[in-house]
Each structure stands twice: as C-alpha cells, then as structure tokens.
Amino acid sequence: MVEFGGWDMPVEYSGIIDEHMAVRTKVGLFDVSHMGQIELAGADALAAVQWISSNDASRLALGQIQYSALTTPEGTFVDDILVYRMADQHFMLVVNAGNIMKDHQWIVARTAERGGDVSVVNASSRYGLIAIQGPEAERVLQTLTAIELADLKYYWFAHGEVAGVRVMVSRTGYTGEDGFEIFVPPAQAERVWNALLEAGEAAGIKPCGLGARDTLRLEASMRLCGSDMDEHTSVVEAGLGWIVGWKKDGFLGADRLRAQKAGSLERRLVGFEMRDRAIARHGHAVMDGETPIGIVTSGTQTPFLKKSIGLAMVPVALSAPGAPLTIDIRGRRVQAEVVPEPFYKRSKPA
Amino acid sequence: MYPTDLKYTKEHEWVRVTGDEATVGITDFAQKQLGDVVFVELPDVGRVLTQGEVFGTIESVKAVSELFSPLAGTVLAVNGDLGTHPESVNSQPHDAWMIKIKVTDSAELANLLDAAKYDALTQ
Numbered sequence: 109m110v111e112f113g114g115w116d117m118p119v120e121y122s123g124i125i126d127e128h129m130a131v132r133t134k135v136g137l138f139d140v141s142h143m144g145q146i147e148l149a150g151a152d153a154l155a156a157v158q159w160i161s162s163n164d165a166s167r168l169a170l171g172q173i174q175y176s177a178l179t180t181p182e183g184t185f186v187d188d189i190l191v192y193r194m195a196d197q198h199f200m201l202v203v204n205a206g207n208i209m210k211d212h213q214w215i216v217a218r219t220a221e222r223g224g225d226v227s228v229v230n231a232s233s234r235y236g237l238i239a240i241q242g243p244e245a246e247r248v249l250q251t252l253t254a255i256e257l258a259d260l261k262y263y264w265f266a267h268g269e270v271a272g273v274r275v276m277v278s279r280t281g282y283t284g285e286d287g288f289e290i291f292v293p294p295a296q297a298e299r300v301w302n303a304l305l306e307a308g309e310a311a312g313i314k315p316c317g318l319g320a321r322d323t324l325r326l327e328a329s330m331r332l333c334g335s336d337m338d339e340h341t342s343v344v345e346a347g348l349g350w351i352v353g354w355k356k357d358g359f360l361g362a363d364r365l366r367a368q369k370a371g372s373l374e375r376r377l378v379g380f381e382m383r384d385r386a387i388a389r390h391g392h393a394v395m396d397g398e399t400p401i402g403i404v405t406s407g408t409q410t411p412f413l414k415k416s417i418g419l420a421m422v423p424v425a426l427s428a429p430g431a432p433l434t435i436d437i438r439g440r441r442v443q444a445e446v447v448p449e450p451f452y453k454r455s456k457p458a
Numbered sequence: 459m460y461p462t463d464l465k466y467t468k469e470h471e472w473v474r475v476t477g478d479e480a481t482v483g484i485t486d487f488a489q490k491q492l493g494d495v496v497f498v499e500l501p502d503v504g505r506v507l508t509q510g511e512v513f514g515t516i517e518s519v520k521a522v523s524e525l526f527s528p529l530a531g532t533v534l535a536v537n538g539d540l541g542t543h544p545e546s547v548n549s550q551p552h553d554a555w556m557i558k559i560k561v562t563d564s565a566e567l568a569n570l571l572d573a574a575k576y577d578a579l580t581q
Contacts, residue, residue: 120520124519125494125519319493319519319520386499387497387522
C-alpha cells in the first residue's frame with residue numbers, strides 16, 4: 109500500500125502487467141474513491157462554471173459530461189476535471205484527490221469575486237467511486253443493473269441501481285478502454301465492489317491498483333495533472349487545446365490561451381518513443397548538447413504495446429512527429445523520437 | 459526459505475561461489491518488491507568491480523533500482539538473455555543470473571549473509 113493524496117491505496121494486486129492486460133483484453137476493477145466531487149448549484153451555476161473552466165459547459169445537455177481544466181488567470185492548470193451536468197442549474201466537477209481542498213477553496217474564492225447565485229459544496233465524502241474498465245465491462249455491469257448500458261453513450265451518465273444500490277453510472281474512465289465509473293454511497297461501496305468481482309469472475313475480471321491505472325492512462329496518452337502539467341503549464345502547452353471553448357465569452361486565462369493558439373506558443377507536451385533500450389521517467393531532462401531544453405513528465409514501459417514511451421515538454425521546434433529527442437537518464441544519453449498521439453487507441457468504441 | 463548454497467547481501471543480491479568464480483543475481487524478495495521487471499542494464503565484460511559497487515540497474519514498470527556487486531572482482535560474463543527476457547528475473551529469480559565475476563578477495567565472503575540470516579532480514 110502507498111499513501112496517495114491522503115489515501116492508503118494498493119499499487120498492484122496481481123501485478124501491473126497482469127492487471128494492465130486484463131483491462132485491455134477483458135475487464136478490470138478499480139477503487140477510485142479517492143477522486144473528489146465538487147458541486148455548484150444555483151441560478152448562476154452555469155455562468156460560474158463557464159468562468160472558472162476552459163471548456164464550454166453550455167454545450168452540455170443534462171446527463172452529459174466533458175473533460176475540462178480549472179484555469180488560473182494565466183491559462184495554466186489549477187486541476188484537470190470532468191464536468192457533469194446534473195440539472196439545468198447544477199453541475200458536479202470530478203477532481204483529482206490531491207487537489208480537493210485546493211480546488212474547493214479556489215472555486216469558492218473565484219465565484220465569490222464574481223458574485224451571483226451559486227453555492228459551491230465539497231461533496232467528496234458523499235461518494236465512493238468504482239471504475240469497471242475493459243471490453244467486457246458493459247457485459248459484466250449489465251448483469252447487475254436495469255440501466256440500458258448499450259444506450260449510454262461515451263461521456264454520458266445515468267441514475268439507477270447496481271446490485272440493489274442507488275448509484276450514478278457514467279461511461280467514462282482513465283484507461284483508454286470502454287468502461288464505466290460508478291458513483292456509490294460510501295457505505296455501500298464494498299457491496300458493489302464485491303458484486304462486480306463476482307459478476308465478472310467468468311469474464312476474468314481483475315482488481316487493479318494505481319500502478320496499472322498509471323500505465324493504462326499513459327498508453328492512452330491521457331495526462332496526469334501534477335505530473336504532466338501543473339500551475340506552470342498552460343492548457344495549450346499541455347496539448348489540450350481541444351478542451352478550450354474558443355467560442356465562449358471570457359474565462360480565466362482566456363487571453364493568454366488565445367494568444368498561444370494564435371502563434372505565441374513556445375513549448376508543448378509531446379508523446380515520444382524511446383529508440384534506445386531505456387525507460388525515461390518523470391524529471392529526466394531533454395538535452396541539446398549540455399543544455400537542458402525540456403523535461404520528461406511521464407514515462408514507462410507499456411505492457412500492451414510493449415514499447416518504452418513517455419510524455420515530454422519540449423520547445424515547439426521539436427514538437428512535430430519524427431523530431432529526435434536526446435534524454436539524460438542518470439547521466440546516460442539516450443535517443444527518443446516524437447510520435448503521434450495517442451500511443452494506443454482502442455479499435456472500436458462500444 | 460532461501461537456498462542454502464547461496465550467500466546474500468543486505469541489498470538483496472544473491473551470489474553463488476564456485477572456486478574463484480561468483481555468479482550474481484537478485485533475490486526472490488527483491489523481485490517481489492520491484493514487481494514486473496522490464497529492463498536490466500549490465501556492465502561490460504572486463505569491468506573491475508569493488509565490493510558494494512554499483513554494477514548495473516534494474517527497472518520494473520514502477521521503479522528503478524541499482525545493482526550492487528556482492529564481491530570485488532572482474533566481470534567474466536553477463537547474461538544476455540535478460541535483454542530479451544527480463545521477466546525471467548520475476549519467474550526464476552535464483553536462476554536468472556546477471557553477471558559472473560572472477561573473485562579477487564575470497565575473504566570478503568565473510569561480509570555476506572547466509573540463507574538463515576537473509577531470511578530473517580526479509581521478515
């Protein structure tokens with residue numbers, strides 16, 4: 109067990125590679141109850157969400173979800189988040205475990221500055237969160253719920269029961285695979301977890317820890333806030349221009365992000381593959397001769413693709429696929445190459 | 459219980475001494491701590507090592523660790539099979555050797571642990 113954002117969590121159960129492969133080929137189960145939930149409600153809830161986050165929440169229908177960023181006035185990350193439209197004037201933000209208090213204080217302060225009718229509640233203690241991920245996820249979960257999962261589209265959610273427990277089910281995940289995240293009352297989380305393990309036994313379900321969660325998300329090119337980007341990284345630099353609502357009115361950091369999009373961008377997060385036999389990891393420098401010019405933000409040997417890959421922040425001149433990168437790994441210089449993202453994309457969405 | 463024909467270091471290497479030749483790997487305890495091994499970096503043949511000197515690195519999916527030479531000596535051979543099958547360190551840790559060295563000072567053996575002491579260390 110390791111300490112993670114104040115939670116004791118297993119790095120692995122049966123082994124990172126075993127768990128990773130289960131999710132890519134069958135189904136895996138994750139306890140991600142450490143994730144936080146912050147709710148905004150009131151007549152001005154939409155205006156508040158629009159002001160504090162980069163994506164355009166006005167495009168969300170009831171029951172729909174979007175990936176977004178909580179931004180600073182410089183267009184950098186307070187956190188990366190999922191925005192759920194619970195009702196016309198009610199939104200839920202799913203935030204990273206280590207940032208719950210920071211995000212909550214940030215949102216309370218920014219919405220208070222603007223005024224209006226909106227209340228901000230840290231609801232994290234009300235939710236346990238269980239993720240079931242993999243090509244067999246729908247089939248396994250369907251045996252425990254009356255929600256028509258085939259009708260639940262990617263990045264939508266529904267209310268119902270799983271194993272007799274009132275839950276909210278969203279078709280989301282952090283693995284690059286089809287799957288669901290189940291918001292469950294904490295007191296019933298163990299019951300739902302055990303029911304899913306039992307229902308998935310024939311399909312080969314495996315409980316999965318933080319280790320596989322990290323290799324799966326990286327193989328799918330999904331960013332990890334705090335590792336790949338932070339309050340010094342803009343949304344555009346992180347390669348996430350697609351989560352900026354360019355057409356919406358002002359929001360925190362909009363001016364700088366627009367300028368970067370228009371051409372002032374100096375560095376960008378890219379995906380790379382190692383050409384030499386080595387694994388680059390968070391913090392290793394990208395070198396030009398003796399000068400550090402960039403930094404590796406994530407890296408691993410991926411169990412499914414069986415490649416040594418990673419993400420690095422590099423000068424824009426080195427950000428196109430094919431660009432060679434020299435990385436310093438504990439004093440040894442190794443070669444890598446910028447490649448198109450994502451590294452892994454599942455063959456067919458369910 | 460660990461094999462009694464091997465000696466051990468506190469850094470979780472094992473060593474099998476035959477005459478003046480020593481074969482070195484990492485223990486079952488070490489591979490369990492590391493998890494899935496994906497990469498082993500070994501020295502060139504001919505390199506001269508002192509007791510306790512770093513002779514290579516081993517990486518699992520989740521971590522990187524240094525490898526320490528249990529004895530002083532000259533590297534006679536490295537196990538090239540680990541390049542293509544690093545996972546054998548997990549499946550057969552006490553067979554998946556890393557280097558063989560020609561031992562220069564057999565008195566250093568006294569600094570190593572026997573199986574019972576190593577077993578106690580890992581409890």
